[in-house]
Amino acid sequence: MKKYNWAxxxxxxxxxxFASDLKVLDNAVLYAAASxxxxxxxxxxxxxxxxxxxxxxLEMLEDDKVDIVYIATPHTLHCEHTLLSLKHKKAVLCEKAFAINEKEVQLMINASKEYNTFLMEAFWTRLVPTFKKVLSIIESKKLGALKTVQSDFMFHSPYNEKSRLYNLDLGGGALLDIGIYPVFTALETLGEPKNIISNAIKSPTGSDEHIDIIFEYENDQKAYLRAGFKNDAPNYSIFHFEKGTVQISREMNCPIIIKTEGGIQELKEDDGPGYGYYFEASHVMECLDQGLIESPILTNEFSLRLIKTLDKIRAKVNVVYPNHD
Ligand SMILES: NC(=O)c1ccc[n+]([C@@H]2O[C@H](COP(=O)([O-])OP(=O)(O)OC[C@H]3O[C@@H](n4cnc5c(N)ncnc54)[C@H](OP(=O)(O)O)[C@@H]3O)[C@@H](O)[C@H]2O)c1
Known part of the structure; x- marks a missing residue:
């Protein structure tokens, strides 16, 4: 088994x-920490x-022994840090939001191609067994067609102009920090909407402290999505089908609750040890084993579709990132 040096x-x-999850992977060497x-x-x-x-x-990137860099800085720095890492020929796993806007994501993808070096968005939920199971339930059509998706991600974080969650210079705002998960959930299950409606409650910095989003589709399909820092919430994703509902919670390592006329069924996928972030780390190494520079699951197209949708929503609520937009 080939081992990879992570930084x-x-x-x-x-x-x-993420670092505590890396420890569960036999082929991951915890090599360097850079601050x-x-x-x-x-x-x-x-x-x-x-x-x-x-x-x-930079010193870390100049170390020839580093194979893969996990970028965990605020979103406004993802593009700069990804470009620097790719230039040093390091495979990159970069946190969400992948970057601030489509232009930056495109620059990152271009650099991955130019330096022929692996790049993937750290969208961990796409790779956990619970979410994959939901996708397979949809595909199976056992519950008929999927009609509506409701998805929330909210927690209470009091206003603080310096915090990463509120400071626009660090990419502050509920949409890019946590609204990205409900948006992802709708995109992966219902696809791209034909129309988007959105409203935000702004914080004094101009960031979106809370955001409500509706995606409208052909055939009356809809997604109702919410995110914000004003209050805690149960944070479920509920999928309404013609013949029942499927519910998961945001932590992912939760039972999948399926309700139909026949009753309530609970499924539990084996999400293994750790927090669930090691699935993405393991996937990166599988891709590198195969000599890939792009994941077949979390593709460049996936990241572009996501950021384009986030850009559209953000334009509707008029949140602007200085020096980026
Ligand atoms: N996948 C997930 O579940 C998940 C969860 C939370 C966050 N995230 C994403 O991960 C990223 C980091 O979030 P976090 O909550 O870990 O943030 P955080 O605790 O503030 O950490 C960000 C780190 O970035 C570095 N940094 C570099 N330049 C900075 C600057 N100008 N200001 C502040 N920090 C700077 C700092 O590390 P040094 O001081 O060591 O250089 C800092 O500790 C965000 O993009 C976020 O969306 C993902």
């Missing part, structure tokens, strides 16, 4: 979760067992 670029909150602050990188490396710590992203 973390940006030692923040999600990087910790803008060497003492932070050293603490991170020690906590998770990385062999090296770097106090500069």
């Amino acid at each position: 973390i670029l940006g030692c923040g909150w999600i990087a910790e979760i 803008r602050d060497i003492s932070k990188a050293e603490k991170f490396a020690e906590k998770f067992g990385f062999q090296k710590a770097y106090g500069s992203y």
